[in-house]
Amino acid sequence: MKQTVKKGKIHPEFEPGTVWLTGAGPGDPGLLTLHALHALQHADIIVYDALVSEDVLAFARDGVTLEYAGKRGGRPSAKQTDISLRLVELAREGKRVLRLKGGDPFVFGRGGEEALVLTEAGIPFRVIPGITSGLAALTMAGIPATTRTTNHAVILATGHPADADHPADWAALARSGQPLVLYMARRNLAQIANTLMANGLGAETPVAVMVEATTPRARIIETHLAEAASDMTAADIDTPAIIAIGSIVSLRAQLAPQLQTNWPATESEI
Ligand SMILES: C[S@@+](CC[C@H](N)C(=O)[O-])C[C@H]1O[C@@H](n2cnc3c(N)ncnc32)[C@H](O)[C@@H]1O
Known part of the structure; x- marks a missing residue:
């Protein structure tokens, strides 16, 4: 009816x-x-x-x-x-x-x-409310924030703690095994990635750096945890970025053939 x-x-x-x-x-x-x-x-x-x-x-x-x-x-x-x-x-x-x-x-x-x-x-x-950039960046890049087979949680975290005396507990976040979606993490990425790897995340963990997401200037760099900071430096990024870390990032490659998006498919196509 x-x-x-x-x-x-x-x-x-x-x-x-x-x-x-x-x-x-x-x-x-x-x-x-x-x-x-x-x-x-x-x-x-x-x-x-x-x-x-x-x-x-x-x-x-x-x-x-x-x-x-x-x-x-x-x-x-x-x-x-x-x-x-x-x-x-x-x-x-x-x-x-x-x-x-x-x-x-x-x-x-x-x-x-x-x-x-x-x-x-x-x-x-x-x-x-507004659509937060962390979730918008993932979705527009073709990265589902959750799927039933990959994760039961998704962690939004800042890479730039306001209070230096109370830094984020990256070791605990690494141990959670859940994907991380990082805001304001460009400058501290090398240190964050090293701490995550020292606490159990593999060097090959997929990473996507989504720059100026949803704008005409959007860029995406797909990389792995061990190289993420140096790849970002090489790409000379100095505008706002969301950094996603975890197996959900790999889903983008599977969805890419049919996904209609204004995003470039890979950094090399920019
Ligand atoms: C002060 S926070 C504000 C976050 C905002 N309230 C939100 O919900 O998206 C600023 C950070 O948001 C992220 N950000 C905001 N807009 C973005 C965009 N279009 N693309 C990528 N990252 C963005 C970047 O990590 C940036 O450093």
Whole structure:
């Protein structure tokens, strides 16, 4: 029997004096949520991060104020506390504030810290999830995050711990035997790979480095744990990358013949 879906109003009201902490996804504007698109078209001001692509910002309402709050690209760094306080200030001015962050705001995105400051300041806010780059990169590269025969978990980890006194327990992650999806791990990859190998991961463990995933500049390097750091150096990568480590990476080769993707099939074809 045909189900009738009632098409109601799907978006909450973007009220003046509130902040929407919103995920912009990994870069491809086609991967924005409808709520994020609605926010882009109804905000008074958009405070955005370096990882928010220009292709996404192109969907903003004409005349909206765009304020950059990024932390890379040679531009002066905004301090996290300053960004959070700026959100409070703008909301108190009665603006509809869109805080736009790459991927998902609560996945390695410091959205939690901003939400705490807003809470303490008594500013009403909403959180709009976005597609996190780690999972988007895998999927678009043709690497299933899970299959029933390869893994029962997938670990998202940062290669750049915020607190040097509490580094990630790479030995425990290696022993888990589950695939690792690493954010912000480019600079520390050599050290991470050595620790993983010292704790049981084989030198031949498949690795995929997915650079600027889902954007027109996307690149992928397929390699193995022992050579991953040197291959990345040789490829001269200095833009955001997700590094996947584990047997799931090999599935890409099996899917490649029929997979329609804008991604290059291998680094050599770039
Ligand atoms: C501060 S974290 C932000 C993560 C974001 N909140 C998310 O959910 O994707 C920045 C890291 O995300 C990863 N990243 C973000 N966008 C990416 C993309 N399009 N391709 C590859 N890696 C990306 C990189 O590892 C980068 O160093």
